[in-house]
Amino acid sequence: MSRPNWVIRGENLNVGAEDFQQFCFACLDFEVRSRHIKGAITGPPPRYVKDKGMDLMVVIAHSPRLSKEEFQCPLTEDDISTTCVACKTGSNWQDGLMADAGKPAPETILTMATT
DSSP, X not given: OOOOOOOOOHHHHTXXXXXXXXXXXXXXXXXXXXXXXXXXXXXXXXXXOOOTTOSEEEEEOSOOSSOGGGSSXXXXXXXXXXXXXXXXXXXXXXXXXXXHHTSOOOHHHHHHHHO
């Protein structure tokens, strides 16, 4: 699977952290519903609940009905996979993203990977 190639910044949208999470959810939800078969998105977690750096989780369970090449500005991969998404805002978003990337995967991801 290739590395993510999209960075959407909340500052460019003029929204706060919670609204940015909802925006990210809406973008991913639109793509999953339009492009994938039985894909699912969970999150964001309730406010003040520790999420181990995972704001959203995207599960792609089948080959897509539309490939990345057929979909304008895809955010998800064609591969069957589970992807954790971190939604960061503020002037130090890169530091927060790097800190989250170093955290161990959430237990739900580890469980799915071993089953």
